[in-house]
Structures are given as C-alpha cells and as structure tokens.
Amino acid sequence: MDLHAIVSETWASLADERGSGNPARYIPALALVDPAKFGIALATPDGEVYCAGDADEAFSIQSISKVFALSLALEREGAALWDAVGREPSGDPFNSIVQLEREKGIPRNPFINSGAIVTTDRFIGERSPDQSVEDLLVRLRRMGRDEKIGFNEEVARSESETGSRNRSLAYFLADFGRLINPVEDVLSVYFRQCALTMSCRQLAKSALFLAFDGTDPVTGQQMCSASRARRINALMLLCGHYDNSGQFAFEVGFPGKSGVGGGILASVPGRAAIAVWSPGLNRAGTSLLGAKALSEIALRTGWSVFSGGRASS
Numbered sequence: 001m002d003l004h005a006i007v008s009e010t011w012a013s014l015a016d017e018r019g020s021g022n023p024a025r026y027i028p029a030l031a032l033v034d035p036a037k038f039g040i041a042l043a044t045p046d047g048e049v050y051c052a053g054d055a056d057e058a059f060s061i062q063s064i065s066k067v068f069a070l071s072l073a074l075e076r077e078g079a080a081l082w083d084a085v086g087r088e089p090s091g092d093p094f095n096s097i098v099q100l101e102r103e104k105g106i107p108r109n110p111f112i113n114s115g116a117i118v119t120t121d122r123f124i125g126e127r128s129p130d131q132s133v134e135d136l137l138v139r140l141r142r143m144g145r146d147e148k149i150g151f152n153e154e155v156a157r158s159e160s161e162t163g164s165r166n167r168s169l170a171y172f173l174a175d176f177g178r179l180i181n182p183v184e185d186v187l188s189v190y191f192r193q194c195a196l197t198m199s200c201r202q203l204a205k206s207a208l209f210l211a212f213d214g215t216d217p218v219t220g221q222q223m224c225s226a227s228r229a230r231r232i233n234a235l236m237l238l239c240g241h242y243d244n245s246g247q248f249a250f251e252v253g254f255p256g257k258s259g260v261g262g263g264i265l266a267s268v269p270g271r272a273a274i275a276v277w278s279p280g281l282n283r284a285g286t287s288l289l290g291a292k293a294l295s296e297i298a299l300r301t302g303w304s305v306f307s308g309g310r311a312s313s
C-alpha cells in the first residue's frame with residue numbers, strides 16, 4: 001500500500017476546504033490561530049512517518065491530552081481509577097455538568113471534562129502541580145522522541161481566566177468528595193495539560209503504543225500493558241468525541257480523540273497512529289476537515305476497525 005500517496009492525496013483532495021468549520025473561541029488564545037492550517041501525519045511501526053501540509057507545526061492539543069493523562073493515571077492508580085470515573089459514553093457535550101449531580105459526582109468517562117479533571121487529580125497523586133506537569137512533559141518527550149514538546153503558557157492562562165465552566169465542574173466534584181487534591185491545584189495541571197503543544201508528527205509518534213499493545217514498536221519501550229492499551233482504544237472509540245462519537249465511528253471507524261485546538265489523534269490497532277489538524281470545528285468540537293481526512297484515509301486503506309481490510313477508492 002502506498003501510504004505516502006494516500007496521505008498526500010488525501011491532503012490535496014481536501015485542501016480547498018481549509019478554513020471550514022468554526023475555530024474554538026471560548027478560549028481566547030485559541031481564536032488567534034490561522035484557521036487555514038491543515039496537517040496530517042501517519043506513523044507506522046517501521047519508524048516511518050508519512051506527512052502532508054502543516055504536519056510539523058505545533059498546535060494546542062487540548063483534549064487529546066486526556067488520552068495521555070488517562071494512561072499515566074492508570075499507571076499510578078491501577079484499576080482503582082475506575083471507582084472514580086466510569087466507562088460509558090455520555091451523549092452530552094464535553095463540558096456538560098448535568099449527569100454529575102444525578103450520578104453523585106462519578107463522571108461517565110475519562111474524556112468528558114469532569115472525567116478528565118478526576119483523571120488529572122489521580123495522575124497528580126501526592127506530587128506538586130509543577131512536578132506533575134514536568135513529569136507529563138518528560139513522558140511525552142520520551143514517547144514522541146522529541147525534546148521540543150512543550151506547553152503554551154499563554155493558552156493555559158487564557159483558559160484559566162475564562163475557565164468558569166471547568167471550575168464549576170471541579171468544585172462540584174470536590175463537593176462530592178471526589179478529588180484528592182485542592183481544586184485549584186488540579187485545575188492548574190489540567191489547564192497546562194490542555195495547553196500542551198505538539199505537531200501532528202509528534203502526536204502520531206507518541207501514540208503508536210496505543211496501536212501496538214502498549215509498546216512503542218519503534219523503540220521497543222513499553223508504555224502500558226496490552227490490556228490497558230486495548231481498553232484505552234475502546235474508550236476512544238466510544239467516548240473520544242463526546243456527543244459526536246457515534247458519528248465519528250460511523251464515518252471513520254478508528255479509536256480517536258479530538259481536541260478543540262482542531263487536532264484529532266487516531267489509533268489504528270496493529271497498523272498505525274494518525275494525527276490530523278485543522279482548527280475549524282463541528283458543533284461538538286471535533287475538527288471538521290480532520291474528521292474528513294481520517295474518513296478518507298480509512299476508506300482508502302480499508303483500516304476501519306469495522307471493515308474486513310478491503311480498501312475502496
């Protein structure tokens with residue numbers, strides 16, 4: 001299969017649609033990004049990364065970080081994490097608060113904001129907020145094999161200044177006794193985690209372990225157990241795009257995680273990790289062009305987890 005052609009032709013076939021969708025504006029610093037950006041990177045286990053467009057430009061990964069935070073929280077906390085956060089799709093927007101009261105402060109899953117705030121709290125454990133962010137960076141740089149991975153303080157500050165909704169979720173969780181650390185400590189890590197900046201190339205390389213049973217096939221480093229990787233993929237498929245997860249499974253068929261910065265990270269079990277970026281979003285906060293690009297790649301490779309491997313053009 002000519003993956004180089006598939007990636008570059010997918011990019012070219014959608015290039016005229018750059019700028020479609022609506023970039024997130026509720027975090028003011030995100031609204032400053034050029035809406036015409038569009039990148040694709042597809043990493044394979046032989047170490048190859050097939051790229052097109054703005055694949056080497058770092059952007060705000062936002063909720064894609066929840067995948068890495070989940071993997072690290074599971075590493076610290078083990079299966080006990082599941083006492084604090086569920087594993088069911090919510091069918092509600094990412095920042096919804098409605099289920100939390102009815103379900104006594106147990107978020108439906110680790111990818112909606114309330115669930116991610118709990119996950120971040122458990123990832124912090126007994127460390128200081130700054131140490132936790134540092135540890136997250138060290139881990140991501142190792143996974144992405146790139147020391148340049150960092151976070152954008154301006155985006156983190158901008159989100160904190162306008163973060164009333166996330167503060168409400170966190171204080172609500174605290175009221176139910178669901179957080180171990182002080183609310184503002186948890187949020188300071190959560191906002192910085194969301195403000196991590198990575199390129200499509202770095203993201204795709206960092207996520208190969210999810211597609212290969214927890215071990216990065218390029219370096220041989222084990223990031224998590226095979227069963228954990230399988231379960232993170234399952235959660236990405238069912239909850240990775242909030243109330244748009246069904247549509248994403250229908251159109252694309254890869255476990256994926258979107259972020260309001262316009263990135264989507266997809267894991268294709270046994271084959272590849274793919275990252276796409278285009279800032280314009282649909283109403284659920286998933287990149288419009290990014291989802292189209294992944295759908296095209298799924299079609300052309302026959303890699304949808306729901307298909308038998310036959311590619312169509």
Ligand code: GLN
Pocket residue numbers: 061062063064094095113159166194258259260261285
């Ligand atoms: N940082 C964003 C928030 O908490 C992440 C949301 C997202 O990417 N869906 O609102």
